Amino acid sequence: MGRFVLPLGLLVLWWAATASGAVKSYQLAGPRDVVRELGDLAQSGVLWHDLGASVTRVACGFAIAFALALLLGSIVGGSRRAERALDPTLQAVRAVPSLAWVPLILLWLGIGETAKITLVAIGAFFPIYVALVAGIRGVDRKLVEVGTSFGLSRFALVSRVLVPATLPQLLVGARIGLTQAWLFVVAAELLAATSGLGFLLTDGQQTARTDEILVAILLFAACGKLSESAMRALERRLVGWTDTVPV
C-alpha cells in the first residue's frame, strides 16, 4: 500500500499544477493531455513505429554486445596470457566515457542505423564483459577440482562446471548491459534520427509539445522497467540456486 502513496501524490500534484493554470501547458502538459497524446500517437501508428525502431536498435545493439562480450570475456577470463594481451587495452577503452565516441562514430558510420546500433553496443558491451571476466575468475577452484577428480575432459569441465558457475555473474552483467543499452539508444536518437522514442523527444522539443516529450519519457521508463523485470525473471529461473540475498 505504502509504495503507491508517493507516485499517486505526485500524480495529483502534477494534475493540480497544470489544471489550475499555475504551470502553462508549453512548460508541462497535464496528465490528461499526455494520455490523449498517447492515444493519438497509438492510433495514428506513429507510436508503434517509433517504439519498434527503438526496441529494434536496443535488441540489435545488445545482441552484438552480448556476443562480443561472451567471446572476449571467455578468452580473457580463460587465459592469463590473453588477459595480459587484451585486457589493458579494453580497460583503457572502457575508461573513455562511451558518449565521447559519438563524433567519431558519426564521422565513420554516418547517421544511419549502423551508427546507432554501434553506439548501443558500445554502451552494453562493458558491463557484460567485466562481469563475465570477474565471474570466470571467481569460480570456486574447489568445484573445478571435483570435476578434475572425476576425470572430466576439458570440454566437460567447461560445460558442466565453469559455465553454470559463471552464469549468475553473466546474467547480472547482462541486466546492467541492457539498462545501458536503453541509455545509449536515447543518446543515439537524440543526435540524429527520423524515428524512435528519442526522435519523439526531439520532435516534441522542436514543436514545443511537452505532452509528446512526456509520452516518450513514459515509454522509455516502461521499456526500461520491462526489460529489467524480464532479466530478473530470467535470473530467478536460471540461477535461483544461488545462496545469496536477492538484489
Place this chain on the structure above:
Amino acid sequence: MSRQPTANEAARIRRLRKSFGSHLVFDALDLDVARGERVAILGVSGCGKSTLLRCIAGLERPDDGTIVTAGEIGIVFQEPRLFPWLDVRRNVAFAARNDAERARVDNVLALVGMLHVGDRLPKALSGGMAQRVALARSLVRDPALLLLDEPFAALDALRRIELRAAVREILEFTRAAAILVTHDVDDALALADRVIVLAGSPAEIVFSGTVGENATRTAVLAALGVSDQGLHARRASAS
C-alpha cells in the same frame, strides 16, 4: 615393477617424490594399501598428508615415483563441494558415466540416508547432510579405493560422531579400501585397520601399527609427539 596392481592390492606407492617450489614434501615415500584395507594417516598440519592423498587422486602431479591403484577412486574432501546449481540427486549423478552408474544414484543416496532430500538444492542442506551427499557422490562409481581428506573436520562434535558411524558402516558394506587423512586420533582408531603417522620434512612414515594391536591411543599420540598423560603425571614421572 608392474604398473598393474595385484589381486590383493588397492594402492601401491613407490618412491613418491613431491615438492612445492623449494619445499620437499616427500622424498621416496612408500605405502601399500591392501584391498578392503582401511588406513588412517595422521600427522600435524602441513606435514603432507593431504598432499599424499591429492597425489593418489591425481590432483597433484608427483615429481617422481609410481602410484598404482586398483579400480575406481572415490574422493571426499574436507568440505562437501557440492555443485550449488544441481539438486542432490544430480550432484550424485554428476560422477556417473553410464546407465549402470546412474542406476546406482538412488542406492548410494539411500546408503548415506539422504534419499529423502534427493530433490533439494545444496543450499537447503545442513553441513552434515551435505557431507553425506558428497560421500554418496564418491560411491557412485563403486570405487575400490575411497580417499577421505579430513571429511569430518567441518562438522560439530555430534555430527562428527554420526557421520563417522555412517562411514564405518558404508566401508564395511562396500568393502572398499580407504585412506583416511585426519588429525583426530579418535577418528583414526574408530575407522581404520591400520594407523600410520607422517612426520618430518620431507615427511616419512614414523609409525605404522594395527588397530587393536600395537596402534593404541597412547602409542599413536606418542608417535605424534603428544602425551596423553596429564601434567601431574608428567611431573610425577620427572621427579
